[in-house]
Amino acid sequence: MKAVEFKNISKNFGNFPALTNVSFGIESNSVHCILGENGAGKSTLMKILFGMYQSDGGEFYIDGNSVKFDSPHDSIGMKIGMVHQHFMLIDDFTVLENVILGNETTTGLKINFTEIRSVLNDIINKYNLELDLDSKVSDISISSQQKVEILKLLFRDSGILIFDEPTAVLSPVEVKEFFKIIDEFKRNKKTIILITHKLNEVKLIADRVTVLRKGEVVYEEDIIDYNIDLEKLAQAIVGESRVSIAVDKSSENLTNETLIQLNSINLSRNNVKILDNLNLSLRKGEVLGICGVEGNGQNEIAEIITGLEKDFTGDFKNNNVNVSLVPDDRINKGMIMEYTVGENIYLKNGRKFIASSAILDDFSDKTINEYDVRLTNNKASLGSLSGGNQQKVIISREISAGNEVLIFSHPTRGVDINATAFIHSKIIEERNKNRAVLLISSDLDELVSLSDRLSVLFKGKIVKTFDPEELASYRSDNKISLTPDIEIKKEKDNQLFELLGKLMIGMAD
Amino acid sequence: MNLKTKINLISISISLVITLLIFSLITIIIGQNPAEILSIILNDVFATGYGMGQTLFKATSLIFCACGLAICFHAALFNIGAEGQLNAGSFVIALIAVYFADLPFPVVFLLCLVSGFIVSGIFGLIPAYIKIKKDVSEVITTIMFNFIILALVNFFLVDFFAVKSTMRTEKISENFMLTKFSDFMPFFSGSSLNISFLIALAVAVISYILIYKTKFGYELRAVGFNKTASKFIGLKVNKITLIAFFIGAGLTSLSGINFIFGYKGFYEMGFSSNIGFTAIAVALLAKNNPIGIIFSSLLFAILEYGGLSVNQQVPKEIMLVVQGVIILAILSVDKIVNNYFENKKDF
Numbered sequence: 001m002k003a004v005e006f007k008n009i010s011k012n013f014g015n016f017p018a019l020t021n022v023s024f025g026i027e028s029n030s031v032h033c034i035l036g037e038n039g040a041g042k043s044t045l046m047k048i049l050f051g052m053y054q055s056d057g058g059e060f061y062i063d064g065n066s067v068k069f070d071s072p073h074d075s076i077g078m079k080i081g082m083v084h085q086h087f088m089l090i091d092d093f094t095v096l097e098n099v100i101l102g103n104e105t106t107t108g109l110k111i112n113f114t115e116i117r118s119v120l121n122d123i124i125n126k127y128n129l130e131l132d133l134d135s136k137v138s139d140i141s142i143s144s145q146q147k148v149e150i151l152k153l154l155f156r157d158s159g160i161l162i163f164d165e166p167t168a169v170l171s172p173v174e175v176k177e178f179f180k181i182i183d184e185f186k187r188n189k190k191t192i193i194l195i196t197h198k199l200n201e202v203k204l205i206a207d208r209v210t211v212l213r214k215g216e217v218v219y220e221e222d223i224i225d226y227n228i229d230l231e232k233l234a235q236a237i238v239g240e241s242r243v244s245i246a247v248d249k250s251s252e253n254l255t256n257e258t259l260i261q262l263n264s265i266n267l268s269r270n271n272v273k274i275l276d277n278l279n280l281s282l283r284k285g286e287v288l289g290i291c292g293v294e295g296n297g298q299n300e301i302a303e304i305i306t307g308l309e310k311d312f313t314g315d316f317k318n319n320n321v322n323v324s325l326v327p328d329d330r331i332n333k334g335m336i337m338e339y340t341v342g343e344n345i346y347l348k349n350g351r352k353f354i355a356s357s358a359i360l361d362d363f364s365d366k367t368i369n370e371y372d373v374r375l376t377n378n379k380a381s382l383g384s385l386s387g388g389n390q391q392k393v394i395i396s397r398e399i400s401a402g403n404e405v406l407i408f409s410h411p412t413r414g415v416d417i418n419a420t421a422f423i424h425s426k427i428i429e430e431r432n433k434n435r436a437v438l439l440i441s442s443d444l445d446e447l448v449s450l451s452d453r454l455s456v457l458f459k460g461k462i463v464k465t466f467d468p469e470e471l472a473s474y475r476s477d478n479k480i481s482l483t484p485d486i487e488i489k490k491e492k493d494n495q496l497f498e499l500l501g502k503l504m505i506g507m508a509d
Numbered sequence: 510m511n512l513k514t515k516i517n518l519i520s521i522s523i524s525l526v527i528t529l530l531i532f533s534l535i536t537i538i539i540g541q542n543p544a545e546i547l548s549i550i551l552n553d554v555f556a557t558g559y560g561m562g563q564t565l566f567k568a569t570s571l572i573f574c575a576c577g578l579a580i581c582f583h584a585a586l587f588n589i590g591a592e593g594q595l596n597a598g599s600f601v602i603a604l605i606a607v608y609f610a611d612l613p614f615p616v617v618f619l620l621c622l623v624s625g626f627i628v629s630g631i632f633g634l635i636p637a638y639i640k641i642k643k644d645v646s647e648v649i650t651t652i653m654f655n656f657i658i659l660a661l662v663n664f665f666l667v668d669f670f671a672v673k674s675t676m677r678t679e680k681i682s683e684n685f686m687l688t689k690f691s692d693f694m695p696f697f698s699g700s701s702l703n704i705s706f707l708i709a710l711a712v713a714v715i716s717y718i719l720i721y722k723t724k725f726g727y728e729l730r731a732v733g734f735n736k737t738a739s740k741f742i743g744l745k746v747n748k749i750t751l752i753a754f755f756i757g758a759g760l761t762s763l764s765g766i767n768f769i770f771g772y773k774g775f776y777e778m779g780f781s782s783n784i785g786f787t788a789i790a791v792a793l794l795a796k797n798n799p800i801g802i803i804f805s806s807l808l809f810a811i812l813e814y815g816g817l818s819v820n821q822q823v824p825k826e827i828m829l830v831v832q833g834v835i836i837l838a839i840l841s842v843d844k845i846v847n848n849y850f851e852n853k854k855d856f
C-alpha cells in the first residue's frame with residue numbers, strides 16, 4: 001500500500017524547471033529518504049506534497065486517492081505534517097503555547113489546558129521526547145526545538161511526517177536520539193519522508209531511497225538489512241561530476257603567531273552562564289576546530305571575536321585583524337534574502353561607492369561559477385535559492401572578503417557532498433594562505449579531517465584540546481582526502497569519535 | 510522593467526481605482542455627483558497656468574519631505590517627525606536670511622541651505638541616538654519631538670523674533686527671493702511656483718541614485734530588510750541609522766526654502782500645514798521610490814489644491830479621507846498582489 005504516490009509532477013519557477021515529470025511512490029509505514037544535490041528540487045517536491053506550492057503538471061495520491069492541496073491547511077487535514085529546515089516557532093512562547101497555537105482542536109474561546117497537557121505529556125512519554133511543556137522555546141536547545149516541531153505534528157495525529165534535512169542541525173549524539181524517535185514512529189505505523197545529504201544516515205534509517213537530480217528522478221533503491229552500496233548512491237546523486245579533491249595540508253606554516261586571544265572570558269545571559277572562564281587562542285595558519293553540541297557557547301565565542309558581543313568580562317585580544325564569519329543561522333544572520341547573489345556580495349565586499357551593474361554582475365558571476373551555485377537566473381533573489389546554494393553564496397562572500405581571521409560556523413550544513421568537498425578544500429586553502437580559521441561544527445568527520453587543533457566545548461568551557469600530535473596519533477593516515485568519506489571508519493578514527501562524543505556531552509574527563 | 514516594479518505599478522493602480530470608487534461613494538452619500546466634483550477639481554488644477562503653478566508649488570515641498578522620509582523608511586526607520594524637523598530648519602533658514610541681509614545672495618542662500626539642513630538633521634539625530642542607546646522606538650520619539658519642536662519654535666518666535674502681533678518673522682530681503690516660473694513663463698503668472706521645483710526634481714533623482722545605486726543605499730536597505738543579518742555581515746548599523754536619520758530629516762528643511770525664498774519671504778507658524786504628515790502618505794504611495802514620489806506628490810498636491818476649489822460642494826476634509834483611503838488601499842492591495850505573484854510565479 002502506498003501512502004504517497006507522485007505521478008508526473010512538474011513545477012516551474014518562471015521558465016526554470018525545478019521538477020520535471022517526477023513519479024515515484026512512498027510505501028506506507030516506511031522510512032523513505034530523498035536525496036539529491038543542492039537545488040535538485042527536494043524541498044520543492046515536499047512543499048508541493050505539503051500544499052505550500054502547487055504543481056504545474058501531474059498529480060499525486062494519498063492512500064490511493066487523488067488529492068489537490070491549495071494550502072497546508074488541506075494537507076494537515078489529510079494528516080500530513082512537515083518539519084521545515086527552518087523551524088516555525090515563536091521564541092517567546094512556551095512549548096505548550098507553541099503547540100496549541102494555530103491548532104484546530106482548540107475550538108471556542110476557552111482552552112482546556114489540563115486536558116491538552118495530559119495528552120501532550122502522553123505523547124512526550126511515548127516517544128521519549130524529553131520536553132518540558134513550560135520552558136520557553138528561546139531557552140531550549142535546537143534539538144529540543146526540533147522536538148517541539150515534532151510534538152506539534154504528533155498532537156495533530158499526523159500519519160505522514162515530512163522532515164527537510166532534520167539532522168543538519170544535530171550533533172551525532174542527537175542524531176542517534178532522533179533516529180530512535182523515527183523508529184518509534186515506524187512502530188506506530190507512521191510513514192516518514194526524510195531529506196538528507198548524509199549517506200551514512202541513509203544506510204542506518206531508510207527503507208528506500210529516491211535520488212533527484214536537476215528535478216528528475218535518477219535512482220531508486222530498496223534497502224534491506226542495511227545493504228546499500230554507498231559509492232553507487234553517491235555517484236547517482238552527483239552524476240558524472242563527482243569531485244575528488246586532495247589538498248596538501250602541510251604543517252610547515254604552523255607559526256606561533258597568535259591573532260586572537262580570549263582569556264578567562266565569562267558571559268551570562270538572563271543569569272545563565274554561557275561562557276565559563278573560557279580560554280582560547282587562534283593562531284595564524286591553523287584550523288582550530290570547536291567541537292560541541294550546539295548551544296554550549298559556540299555562537300558567543302564567534303560573536304565576541306567578530307566584535308558583535310561586548311557584554312562579557314575577561315580579556316579579549318584582537319591582534320589588529322579583520323574577522324569574517326559564516327554564521328550558523330543563514331536565514332536570520334547570513335544574508336539579505338531580497339538581494340541577488342551579486343548584491344549580497346557587493347554589500348560586504350564592494351569597494352566602489354557606485355554600484356554599477358557591471359560590478360554587481362562581476363561579483364555574481366565569480367561566485368556562481370566558482371561555487372557552482374544553481375539558481376533559476378542570475379538576478380534571482382537569494383531567498384529563492386535552495387538552502388545549500390544560499391550557503392555557498394555566504395561562504396564565497398566571507399572568503400572573498402580576504403580577512404585574516406575566518407570563523408566558519410557549521411559551514412557545510414545543508415550542503416551536498418560535492419559542495420562539501422569543495423568548501424572543505426576552500427577552508428584548507430585559506431589556512432594554507434596563513435589565515436587563522438576557527439571551525440565550529442557538530443560534524444565530527446568535518447572537524448577531525450580539517451582541524452589542526454581540536455577543542456571540545458561543553459557548557460561554555462573548553463574541556464579538552466587535542467594538539468596536532470595528539471590528533472595525528474588518532475588519525476589513520478596523515479593525508480586527508482576531501483572526497484566525501486563514506487567508507488567505514490578506520491579503527492583509530494572510531495576511537496577518537498567515541499571519545500569526542502563523550503566529551504561533548506560531559507561524560508568523560 | 511523588472512518584476513518588482515511591475516508588481517508595484519499594478520498594486521498602485523489598483524489602489525487608485527479603489528480610492529476613486531470610495532471617493533465616488535462618499536460624494537454620492539453627501540448628495541453630490543462625483544463626476545462633477547472631479548471635473549471641478551481637474552478643471553481648477555489644469556485649466557489655468559495659475560492652478561498648475563500652485564499645484565506644482567505644493568508638490569515641491571512634498572517632494573522634499575517625502576524623499577527625506579523615504580530614506581529613513583528604506584532602513585525601516587519610521588520617522589514620523591518630519592513636521593517638527595522641517596519647522597526647526599525652516600525657522601533657522603528665515604532667521605539667517607533676515608539677519609544676514611547685507612551679505613551677497615549666493616552666500617546667504619548657501620548658508621541657509623546648510624544650516625537649515627543641519628538643524629533639521631540634528632532633530633533627526635536625536636531620536637536616532639535615543640533609539641541606538643536606549644532602544645526606544647523612533648515612532649514614539651519622533652512624534653513627541655513634533656510637539657517639542659513646535660513649542661520651542663513658537664516660544665522663540667513669539668518672544669524674540671516675531672513681527673509684532675503676528676506669528677511670523679520679518680521679511681527677508683527682496684533681492685534674496687528665488688526666481689519664479691512666472692518671471693520667464695508668463696503662463697504661470699500669479700502662482701508661487703519657483704525654481705525650488707527644479708531643485709526638488711534634482712533631489713528626487715539624487716535620492717533615487719543614493720538609495721538604489723550606491724554602497725550606502727545597499728547598506729541602508731539591507732538594514733531595513735534584516736537588521737540582524739546586516740550586523741553579522743559587518744555593516745555598521747548604528748552609523749547607518751544615524752546617517753539615514755540625519756539626511757532624511759535634513760532634506761525636509763528644503764521645504765522651508767521653497768516657502769521662504771520662493772513664496773512668502775518669511776517663516777510663519779503653521780506654514781507647513783502638516784506636509785510633514787502628508788509626506789508620509791506620499792512616500793508610502795510611491796513605495797519609497799523617489800521617482801515615484803514626484804508623481805505621488807503631484808497627486809497629493811492636486812488633491813490639496815483641488816480640495817480647496819470644491820469646498821462649496823463637499824467639505825474639504827473629504828480630501829483627507831481620500832488620502833487616508835489611498836494609504837489603506839495601498840497597504841492592503843500590496844499584500845494581496847504580492848501574495849498573488851508569490852503563488853503564481855508564472856510570469
Ligand SMILES: Nc1ncnc2c1ncn2[C@@H]1O[C@H](COP(=O)(O)OP(=O)(O)OP(=O)(O)O)[C@@H](O)[C@H]1O
Nearest residue numbers: 013018038039040041042043044384385386387388
Ligand atoms: N520560491 C522560489 N522561487 C524561485 N525559484 C525557486 C523557489 N524555490 C526554489 N526555487 C529554485 O528551484 C530549485 C530547487 O530548489 P529546492 O529548494 O527544491 O532544492 P533542494 O533540492 O531542496 O536543495 P537543497 O539541498 O540545497 O535544499 C532551485 O534551483 C531554486 O533556486
Ligand SMILES: [Mg+2]
Nearest residue numbers: 042043386387
Ligand atoms: Mg532544500
